[in-house]
Amino acid sequence: MLHEAPASQQVKPIPGIHDFAAISACSAAAAGVPVIPLRPGTKRPLHATGGGHLDGALRHAQAVLDETADLVTQYGSPPGWGIVTGGRLVVLDLDGDDATKWLDDLAQQHQEAATWRDATVRVRTARGLHLYGTIHEDAKVRNSAGRLGPGVDVRGTGGYVVAPGTRHPSGARYSLETDAEVNAAAAADDPGALLAVFHDMRGEGHEFAVASVAALSVPDVLLELMLDIAEAVETNTSTTSRPAITDRMARRRFEGLVRTVQTVERGQGNAALNRAAGVAAALSIDRSEAEPRLVEAYLNRPTYEGHTDRRREAVATIASGWTWGTSHPDEALRERPSTKSAQVPEPSPAPSVPVAPEDREVRECNARTDTEVNMHADDPVGASLPFAFADIAAIIDGGLEAVEADGGPVLIDGSQRFYRSAANSLFGDPETAKTLVALACGAHTMQCGGVLAFIDTDHNGGELVVRFLLALGVPRQVLVESLRYAQPDDRDELLAAVDAVSQLAPGVDDPEVLAVLDSVGENLSLWGVSPNDDQGFIDMNRRTAARLARAGCTVITIDHLAKNTESRKYGATGSTAKKRAADGAVYRVQLVKAREFSPTTGGASELVLVKDRRGGVRALGVKTGDVAARFELDAPDPKSGRQGWQLVPGDPRPTPETVEAVKLATDVDMLRQLDPPPSSKADVMARMNWGSARALAALREWRAPGGGDSGA
Structure with missing residues (x-):
């Protein structure tokens, strides 16, 4: 009371x-x-x-x-x-x-x-x-x-x-x-x-x-x-890569491994047992104590339909995992489980540190530059390393000139083109403004109260990203509060950045978190795999884009178009698994003819729909292969430096007949402006410098009822 x-x-x-x-x-x-x-x-x-x-x-x-x-x-x-x-x-x-x-x-x-x-x-x-x-x-x-x-x-x-x-x-x-x-x-x-x-x-x-x-x-x-937890975080700020684990923490984690083996789904028992043995070895658990516990958990699991004594097989599986965990302790502790627990009642052991779900509500303490992030959210006591996003205020104050903001942008006529809690993709040739399109969406997200997290492995640089966003109309204060920028240099830093962004992931009713991964090719390079390696891409994507999508982020990955003519018809360069892995919308970004981008004139690009697994874009009347949206960037204002932009629904592709009709209407309009009016085909050819067929077609249309001036 x-x-x-x-x-x-x-x-x-x-x-x-x-x-x-x-x-x-x-x-x-x-x-x-x-x-x-x-x-x-x-x-x-x-x-x-x-x-x-x-x-x-x-x-x-x-x-x-x-x-x-x-x-x-x-x-x-x-x-x-x-x-x-x-x-x-x-x-x-x-x-x-x-x-x-x-x-x-x-x-x-x-x-x-x-x-x-x-x-x-x-x-x-x-x-x-x-x-x-x-x-x-x-x-x-x-x-x-x-x-x-x-x-x-x-x-x-x-x-x-x-x-x-x-x-x-x-x-x-x-x-x-x-x-x-x-x-x-x-x-x-x-x-x-x-x-x-x-x-x-x-x-x-x-x-x-x-x-x-x-x-x-x-x-x-x-x-x-x-x-x-505080002890593990403090200790892991040292230069050692091995997670700091106390005896008490190791004991609790081992109990969690035993429960995982006992409740794993059918068909995944050996994999769970092998991994548990490797982690136990890395935790320095006494093998004479660990092995009997793991064997019994494996044989007594509810999903096990024993028709023979598989104890010998279990012991061999443990031996294999133990050898690997002893020789690769860091990898064993870093490895995330791929097994799923069966839906069976759990025993009531002493409380441990259970597996953390990836679908997290927005972290209320997310705005610190020294945020501690859980490198391995699925591990009961996985490694935790300090991670710092770039200091946006320092980037701006280090010499950037502020750009005036004059109102918010228009985002695709209010229609959704990228899915929340999904991995969306933009791919295309160089200089087609793929990154600019993603940044424009991020500008809109931040001005609507959300967060833009930009993970940059394509070497754009924090200063360039901030300059673009200022030019797109995002106020300085909004950038400082709502932009999270990271430029990982290796695989571990990439994972740390992804985990940090996943902590920002929103709940259903919270403002959006837009996560941009630029680019897929560079991420694969950090991963140490070939762009054509299907399994390598699947593993990298699962730990990066897919993880952020499961956490609730709107994810946009940026990729390059294949150089081979036949491959270009399919999609982005490298593994064909890229297209299969996208569970949101996939667009090919291409330049609008005569609207190439330049720092002084702006430019325009089209987003051509390649894949729409969820069907929301197609429900708006856009078919695969259609221009779903058009990104237009104005020339910079001479005084403020701001560049107006819009991302609007794309017009349906005109048929050849429509193109000819538009050309003819334009020619007729030009004839209406002639003074004196045209008198013959030869007169039109001479005055307009047109060919015979064009001059005749325009003249006939002009002479038709309603074609000429109203006073003619």
């Missing part, structure tokens, strides 16, 4: 401000907890962030009021608010039924976890719960996404959570769910009760407004799991 906060610390009703999110932010700030404004309609910070911390965090209630008033004036509606975590304040973010089950399993086996779950401050989110907790001063909990369990995120140092009262982009409101007293306070918009909730959450010497400090204190069993 909550006690009323001291009168001297209560927040009085806010004149003219009735938004519960602002009241919540005022209460937190008055209690010493920093808060930040969020972009209206999103969960992202309004102000630029970077440097490993959240800039512009407000610590005073009056600052919250001033900021709210300014933003209401600017946007016409109050902003959302975020509560900055760190210090002694951590928040457990549960997203979905799997996350709730994870905590329930932990609570079932540890009474202190059950007590904390039921008594601490709880905030209902659009997809689950935020559970607020305090930790001791010496503990350092870092942010993590999906590392504790499926859908279980931790918000600690450098992170934030959405404050109660803020509306999710879907329209749902974050609301307090602690007990009847708090719910009543929430309904009444009582800032005093909210102050009691947030009062001294950071432990700065004041008396807690909660009856029992233990009600907020994170239980030891949960804190140990959080600290294990």
